[in-house]
Amino acid sequence: MTxxxxxxxxxxLESIDxxxxxxxxxxxxxxxxxxxxxxxxxxxxxERLKKDWLVELISKIEGVTVVEKGGNIYCTKGEAEFYPTIxxxxxxxxxxxxxxxxxxxxxxxxxxxxxxxEQCGLGLDDSVGVCFAIQMLKMxxxxxxxxxxxxxxxxxxxxxxxxxxxxxxxxxxxxxxRSYTTDFxxxxxxxxxxxxxxxxLIEPLMDKYGYKPASGxxxxxxxxxxxxxxVSSHNLSCGYFNEHxxxxxxxxxxxxxxxSFAYEMLTMLAERNLPLxxxxxxxxxxxxxxxxxxxxESH
Numbered sequence: 001m002t003x004x005x006x007x008x009x010x011x012x013l014e015s016i017d018x019x020x021x022x023x024x025x026x027x028x029x030x031x032x033x034x035x036x037x038x039x040x041x042x043x044x045x046x047e048r049l050k051k052d053w054l055v056e057l058i059s060k061i062e063g064v065t066v067v068e069k070g071g072n073i074y075c076t077k078g079e080a081e082f083y084p085t086i087x088x089x090x091x092x093x094x095x096x097x098x099x100x101x102x103x104x105x106x107x108x109x110x111x112x113x114x115x116x117x118e119q120c121g122l123g124l125d126d127s128v129g130v131c132f133a134i135q136m137l138k139m140x141x142x143x144x145x146x147x148x149x150x151x152x153x154x155x156x157x158x159x160x161x162x163x164x165x166x167x168x169x170x171x172x173x174x175x176x177x178r179s180y181t182t183d184f185x186x187x188x189x190x191x192x193x194x195x196x197x198x199x200x201l202i203e204p205l206m207d208k209y210g211y212k213p214a215s216g217x218x219x220x221x222x223x224x225x226x227x228x229x230x231v232s233s234h235n236l237s238c239g240y241f242n243e244h245x246x247x248x249x250x251x252x253x254x255x256x257x258x259x260s261f262a263y264e265m266l267t268m269l270a271e272r273n274l275p276l277x278x279x280x281x282x283x284x285x286x287x288x289x290x291x292x293x294x295x296x297e298s299h
Contacts, residue, residue, distance in 0.1 A: 013241060013249075016180065018107065020253040021209055022260020028109075031131040032102050035111075035122045041091035041152040047071075050090055054130070054147060061137050071149040072157045074165050075133075078142030082170040082275050084266040085144040086136050087220045087233075088129030089151030089158075089176070093244040094121040109250040124250050125243035126151070129175040132238070132259055140266065144169065151176075151220055152244075158223035166224065171269050171276045172233035173262055174221045178241055179254045183214035185235035189222025195232045195278040202265055209261040211236070225280075232276035236262060 039050035051071060058075055059066045067074045073090075076083070099114030102122060113120040133145045146165060148157030166172065177183050184206060186194035199206075199213065206212070216222070221233035239255030242248045269276070 012180070013251075016251075016254075017210070018251050018253045020256055022257045022264075024256055024259040024263055026256055026259050027131065027135055028104060030134060031127060032104075034127045034130050034134075035102060035124070036100070038094070038096050038100065038123060039091050040096050041093055041150060043096065046096065047091050047149055051149065054090060058134060058137060058145075061134075064137050069162060070157075070160060072161050073145075073147035074162070075137055075145040075147070077137050077140065077144075080142040080168075082168050082273060083142055083144040084136075084140065084270050085146065085166060085169040085172045086129075086133040086266075087146045087148070087172060087174045087224070088133045089126050089148050089155075089220055090130055091149055091152050092123030092125060092127065093152040094123045094248075097121075104252070107252055109252060109255075111246075111248070118246065120246050121242075121244070121248035124240035124248055125178075126176045128238045128240060128250065128255060128258075132175050132262060135259070136263070136266070139263070140270070142270070143266070146220075148220055155218065155220055155223040158220045159227070161224075161227075163224075163227055163229070166229055166231070169229075169231050169275070170273070171231055171266070172221055172224065172229065173266060174219060174233070174235045175238035175258055175262060176219050177216065177235045177237040178243055179237040179239050179251065179258075180241065181214065181237065182210045182212060182254075183216070183235075183237045184211040185216040185219075185221075186213050188216035188235060189218045189226055191222055191225040193221050193225045193229075193233045193235075193278075195276060198232050198276045198278075201269070201272075201276075205261055205265055205268070209257050211261060228280060230277065230279055232278045
C-alpha cells in the first residue's frame with residue numbers, strides 16, 4: 001500500500017462525521033463471535049457451518065422459534081398481529097483467513113491475519129446486520145428475523161425463500177450498507193422498496209441521526225420487493241467501510257448510531273402497529289411470481 005494511497009484513504013474516513021448520536025448497547029462480543037464464524041460465500045461447507053451455529057445460538061433465546069429451510073433461517077419471537085421484521089445475510093464476500101484476529105479501539109474495528117502479517121477483512125458485511133437482528137430477538141417483545149444465505153453471489157437465498165413468512169410484517173429493515181454517506185436506501189435492485197409516503201413517519205429520526213434517502217444497487221430487501229413484498233422496506237448504512245476487501249474497517253460510533261436509529265424506528269412503528277403498506281403497482285408485479293428468480297441452488 002503506497003503512502004499516497006494510505007493518505008487519501010485515511011483522509012476520506014477522517015472527513016466523515018463520526019459523532020456519536022445514539023446510545024444503543026451494541027453487543028460487540030456477539031459481533032466478534034459472528035465474525036469469527038467465517039462464512040465465505042463461495043465455500044458452501046463453511047456457510048453451512050455458520051448456518052448451523054446461528055440456529056443453535058438463536059434457539060437459546062427465550063421465546064424465539066427458529067426454522068431452517070433450504071439454508072435460510074426464519075425466526076419469530078412472540079405473538080402479534082404484525083411483526084417488525086429484520087433481514088441480514090450471513091454469508092460474506094471475504095476470503096477465509098487462517099490467522100484472523102479482531103481488534104477494537106475506542107473508534108475502530110479492524111482485522112489482522114497472524115498467518116500473513118497483514119490486515120484482513122472481517123466480513124462486517126453483513127455480520128453487523130446479523131448482530132443487530134439477534135439483538136432485536138433478545139430485546140424486542142415481538143419481531144421476526146430472516147437470515148438468508150448467498151446474498152453475495154446473487155441473493156440466492158432470498159430468491160427462493162418462503163414469502164409467506166412476510167405476510168404479517170409491519171416493516172422490513174436491513175443493515176447492509178457502507179457508511180461513506182449515511183444512507184437510507186429506499187430504491188434498490190431496480191425497485192422502489194420504501195413508500196415515499198412513509199418518510200414523514202421517520203423524518204425526526206432521520207434528522208436526529210443524519211440519514212438521507214438514497215439509492216443502492218442490490219441487496220435482500222430489493223429481492224423481496226421483486227418477489228412481491230407488500231410493505232415498506234429499506235437498507236441502512238451501518239458503520240463499515242471498504243467491504244469485500246482486506247482494508248475493511250468499521251466505525252464504532254457510526255455502528256452505534258445505526259443500531260440506535262433502527263431500534264428506535266422499529267420500536268416506534270411497533271407501537272403504531274399499522275403495517276407500512278406498499279402494494280406493488282401492476283407494472284412492478286414479478287414476472288415469475290412464486291418461482292425462483294435469478295439462479296438458485298440447494299443448500
